[in-house]
Every structure is written in C-alpha cells, then in structure tokens.
Amino acid sequence: MGELEVLRHFTRLSHLNYAIETHFYPLGSCTMKYNPKVNEAAARLPGFSLAHPLAPPELLQGALELLYGLEQMLAEISGMDQITLQPAAGAHGELTGLMLIRAHLSSRGDPRRKIIVPDSAHGTNPASSTLCGYEVIQVPSNPRGIIESDKVAEVMTEDVAAMMITNPNTLGIFESEVQAIAEVVHAKGGLVYLDGANLNALMGIAKPGDMGVDVLHINLHKTFSTPHGGGGPGAGPVGVKEFLRDYLPVPRVVKGRDGFSLSEDHPKSIGRVRSFFGNFGILVRAYTYIISLGSDGLEEASRMAVLNANYLRKRLEGTFHLPYTEPCLHECVFTDRFQQKHGVSTLDIAKRLLDYGFHPPTIYFPLVVPGAIMIEPTETETRETLDAFADAMIGIAREAKENPTVLKSAPHSTPVGRLDEARAARKPVLRWEPAERK
Numbered sequence: 269m270g271e272l273e274v275l276r277h278f279t280r281l282s283h284l285n286y287a288i289e290t291h292f293y294p295l296g297s298c299t300m301k302y303n304p305k306v307n308e309a310a311a312r313l314p315g316f317s318l319a320h321p322l323a324p325p326e327l328l329q330g331a332l333e334l335l336y337g338l339e340q341m342l343a344e345i346s347g348m349d350q351i352t353l354q355p356a357a358g359a360h361g362e363l364t365g366l367m368l369i370r371a372h373l374s375s376r377g378d379p380r381r382k383i384i385v386p387d388s389a390h391g392t393n394p395a396s397s398t399l400c401g402y403e404v405i406q407v408p409s410n411p412r413g414i415i416e417s418d419k420v421a422e423v424m425t426e427d428v429a430a431m432m433i434t435n436p437n438t439l440g441i442f443e444s445e446v447q448a449i450a451e452v453v454h455a456k457g458g459l460v461y462l463d464g465a466n467l468n469a470l471m472g473i474a475k476p477g478d479m480g481v482d483v484l485h486i487n488l489h490k491t492f493s494t495p496h497g498g499g500g501p502g503a504g505p506v507g508v509k510e511f512l513r514d515y516l517p518v519p520r521v522v523k524g525r526d527g528f529s530l531s532e533d534h535p536k537s538i539g540r541v542r543s544f545f546g547n548f549g550i551l552v553r554a555y556t557y558i559i560s561l562g563s564d565g566l567e568e569a570s571r572m573a574v575l576n577a578n579y580l581r582k583r584l585e586g587t588f589h590l591p592y593t594e595p596c597l598h599e600c601v602f603t604d605r606f607q608q609k610h611g612v613s614t615l616d617i618a619k620r621l622l623d624y625g626f627h628p629p630t631i632y633f634p635l636v637v638p639g640a641i642m643i644e645p646t647e648t649e650t651r652e653t654l655d656a657f658a659d660a661m662i663g664i665a666r667e668a669k670e671n672p673t674v675l676k677s678a679p680h681s682t683p684v685g686r687l688d689e690a691r692a693a694r695k696p697v698l699r700w701e702p703a704e705r706k
C-alpha cells in the first residue's frame with residue numbers, strides 16, 4: 269500500500285477514538301479529567317524519556333530527585349508518613365497495601381485471615397483481598413449510603429486483619445464515621461486500609477492520614493491527571509504510617525549527603541512489586557501537575573469537582589431518580605427508576621447519550637444501587653458543557669416518555685449500532701466495512 273492509503277487508514281481510525289480531548293467523559297469513579305499539556309512536555313524531556321533504567325544513580329540524579337520529591341508531596345497531601353511509587357495501578361496498590369498489612373501482622377505472630385469490605389466498594393477491593401489470600405466479609409452501607417461503626421463492630425473480630433474503606437465512597441458520599449470505624453478496628457488489633465482512588469474530592473481539604481488510616485493507595489491516573497483511557501498506563505502509589513515503613517517495597521530512593529541513591533537494604537521489605545521504578549512517565553506527569561497547580565490550585569480543583577457534581581445533581585434531580593439525596597462530593601448516582609415505567613433502562617439511556625455526543629456515565633455500578641447511573645463530571649469542565657450534558661439527559665428522559673423505541677435501538681449515529689456486549693468482548697469483529705460497501 270502507498271503511504272497515503274496507510275496514513276488515511278490510521279487517521280480515520282484515530283477519528284473513531286473517543287477521548288477527553290474530543291468529548292465530555294463523565295465516567296463515574298474514573299475521574300476522566302483533562303490532562304494539561306505541560307505534563308506531556310515534562311514527560312518528554314530527553315533527560316526523563318531517554319534515561320535508561322539500569323543507568324547508575326550518579327547519572328539519574330534528576331529522575332531520583334523527582335521520585336523523592338513526589339513521595340514527599342503525596343505524603344503531605346494524604347497525611348501519611350511514607351509513600352512507595354512502585355505499584356502500577358490502583359488495584360496493584362491495594363494488593364501491595366494488603367501485603368504490607370500481612371507482613372506486619374505476621375511479624376507480630378498474628379497473621380489473621382479476614383478483611384472487611386463495604387457492599388459499596390469497588391470490585392478491586394474484594395479481588396485484591398482474595399488474591400492476597402484473605403477471606404472477605406461484607407459490611408452493608410446504611411440508607412444514607414455510608415458505613416456505620418456499629419455495623420463494623422458487629423463483624424470485627426480478632427481474626428480480621430484489616431477493614432478496607434473508600435472515602436469518599438463510590439456513591440460520592442463522604443464516609444463521616446471513618447474515625448469511629450478506625451477506633452473499632454484498632455481496638456481489636458486490625459488495621460485500616462483506605463481506598464483513596466477518589467482523592468479528587470479531598471486533596472487540599474482533608475487528609476486521610478488524619479482519619480485513623482494506616483495504609484492507603486492513591487490513583488495518580490485519576491486525581492493527578494495523566495491520561496488513562498483505554499486501560500493505562502497508571503500508577504497507584506501506596507502510603508503508610510511510620511510503623512509500616514520497614515515493609516515497603518525496595519529499592520527505596522534515599523537522600524544522602526552526596527545526593528540521591530537507591531537502597532535495597534531493608535530486610536523486612538515485602539520486596540519488589542514492579543520492575544524498576546514503576547511507571548516513571550506517569551510519575552513525571554503527576555509531579556508536574558502538583559507543582560504547576562500548587563497547594564491552592566489542588567484545593568481549588570477539589571472544590572470545583574465537588575461543585576460540578578452537585579450542579580449536575582441539582583439539574584437532574586426530579587428528572588432522574590436520586591437514591592441518596594444529600595449533597596454529594598465528586599460524583600452523583602442516579603437510577604432508571606422513573607424511566608422503567610416506560611420500559612426504558614439505564615443501558616438504553618447510556619446508549620442514547622452516544623447519539624448526543626457524550627460518553628455515557630458509569631452504569632450498573634455501584635452494585636448496591638439497582639440501575640445505577642454514576643456521573644463524575646470532574647473540575648475541568650465548563651458550565652456550558654455541564655448544561656449541554658444535562659439538557660441531553662433531560663431530552664432523553666422526555667424521549668423515554670414519548671418515543672421509547674428510539675432509545676431501545678440506540679445508538680443510531682455511531683459506526684456500529686447496539687452490540688451484543690458479551691459477544692463483542694469475546695469474538696470481536698475487527699474488519700471494518702465502509703457503510704456504502706455493505
């Protein structure tokens with residue numbers, strides 16, 4: 269094929285992409301915020317992008333200083349004592365954090381077998397617990413969407429290694445009892461793990477480290493920008509309190525009189541969890557993001573994320589059923605209860621949004637909300653975009669009443685129509701036929 273044919277092929281494919289740079293992307297729990305281009309410029313600096321990971325530390329001083337500095341900044345933001353940047357994703361951070369907990373409890377001669385996980389948790393929480401060899405005990409959230417310390421006390425025993433809790437939780441609600449829950453768990457010798465993937469509502473305002481948390485992970489590819497559509501790469505740094513420091517993965521970046529070096533000399537360490545230093549390019553982007561916003565900027569980002577989510581919550585309440593009515597943090601969860609009367613479900617609403625030019629929100633998650641529609645606008649969207657999205661949602665609700673068949677067969681304007689999603693995942697049809705040739 270000629271160069272032009274190849275170029276056209278790939279350019280056409282690129283136009284089928286859906287990206288934050290082309291469309292609004294309100295995917296709840298995923299924080300699909302805009303990634304400032306200065307992050308990309310920094311990650312492409314030759315000293316970073318061309319550095320060989322096996323080069324001796326003397327030749328990597330800038331890169332090591334960046335890692336050290338990022339650890340310090342994330343410790344300050346989260347209120348933890350020490351951070352490891354190795355884990356490559358949130359779920360990987362969870363597994364690392366649980367391994368730290370296991371190492372600590374084992375060294376006490378009391379390894380324990382169970383982890384408590386809320387019913388509203390991200391699926392990775394029970395998955396990571398199971399992968400780490402623990403049995404999962406579920407604790408229910410109350411009608412206001414939060415976990416009560418009394419409910420935790422009912423299941424907390426001396427065989428529970430830790431309680432995992434997400435704050436703000438996946439319903440977008442602040443877990444106001446974290447401190448009381450921590451007291452219950454600590455009183456029986458367990459540890460508190462915080463799933464901090466949703467730090468976008470807290471940074472600059474509240475620190476999980478002040479809430480009795482012993483271990484947490486943060487998703488750099490959510491809160492600290494860095495692109496993560498299409499599955500990565502990401503970074504899920506883990507933060508710990510002082511008493512867990514010795515168990516952190518090696519190598520650790522240390523600062524000495526002669527500059528920065530890598531230290532393997534930590535006999536209690538759980539070892540490596542990732543090759544080299546983790547996803548270094550993502551770490552450069554997060555560092556740049558934090559430096560360029562500063563502490564005031566990070567706080568403003570959190571406040572805007574919360575404001576935008578509450579703006580959409582107010583604009584859509586009444587049109588869509590809102591199972592939890594109190595103010596939300598960074599995201600809000602609706603359901604299809606009002607539309608079910610017309611035979612229209614959450615899936616139909618999500619598919620129809622594609623015709624209006626919007627990426628659908630997260631759907632059917634969290635599992636505690638039947639027919640969930642989970643909207644996370646993030647702070648980087650304008651009021652005009654939020655209004656256009658709300659207008660589309662309200663238009664779809666009107667269609668549900670007046671013309672439900674158009675919803676049942678949506679989308680109508682995309683390269684392919686309604687797919688059998690199970691088959692599309694297992695037997696994808698990768699050959700593209702232009703419509704006119706069919």
Ligand SMILES: *Cc1c(COP(=O)(O)O)cnc(C)c1O
Nearest residue numbers: 297357358359390392463465502
């Ligand atoms: C995204 C998310 C995770 C998992 O993070 P990955 O990087 O996708 O592994 C875990 N918990 C919560 C609450 C999340 O939103």
